[in-house]
Amino acid sequence: MESTRVDTEGLPTAEALAPLLPGGAIRVGGSYSVHESVLLAMTMLQAASAAGAWCAVVGVPSFGVEAAAAAGIDLERLVLVPDPGDQWLTVTAALADVAQIVLTRPLGRVVPGDVSRLSARLRQRGGALVALGSWPGADVSLRVTRSEWSGIGDGHGFLTERRVTVSASGRAGAGRPVDADLLLPAADGTVRAAVPTAAASGPGRTTPVLRPVAVAS
Incomplete structure (x- = not known):
């Protein structure tokens, strides 16, 4: 999996979303909050996936593979964990080691220490986080x-x-x-x-x- 990672300071995102993000790209080590819209969150992943990045989706059972494929996401480089239960944060952190963009739905309270540790892991591994819902300290919140x-x-x-x-x-x-x-x-x-x-x-x-x-x- 690591051999297919996209090594860049900014991960590409869909052209339509570029005006909404500083620098027109997803910042390595950054976190992004997308409120309520699964399709909008899916669009955040599309360009990076097309460029060869691994993507992971945690706790979003409505994230359909057919819709993902239609959106241009490479299913061969997509990891889905629809129901992580109360281990969602542990699973999210683990997948940050192997996927460059992790989409997760927060299923419980997120404390500052957890955010700091996950942010450090993302920076170290060259990844980024997209949260479907609120995320403390998100670089950008889309609504x-x-x-x-x-x-x-x-x-x-x-x-x-x-x-x-x-x-x-x-x-x-x-x-x-x-x-x-x-x-x-x-x-x-x-x-x-x-x-x-x-x-x-x-x-x-x-x-x-x-x-x-x-x-x-």
């Missing part, structure tokens, strides 16, 4: 602040794509939050930057009405 689906008319039709605004904030509120409009997902299942509404309409084109729909992210 979907606005969500609209398109494709449903007056009570009929099919959902086609979801336009969201993702807000990124730094440690302890340092600096102003940065926002980006994304298609999460687009109609073809990919995640990419959303074209501004005016540009998408263009002369003689009609902008589709986006209606809020309460569905799982």
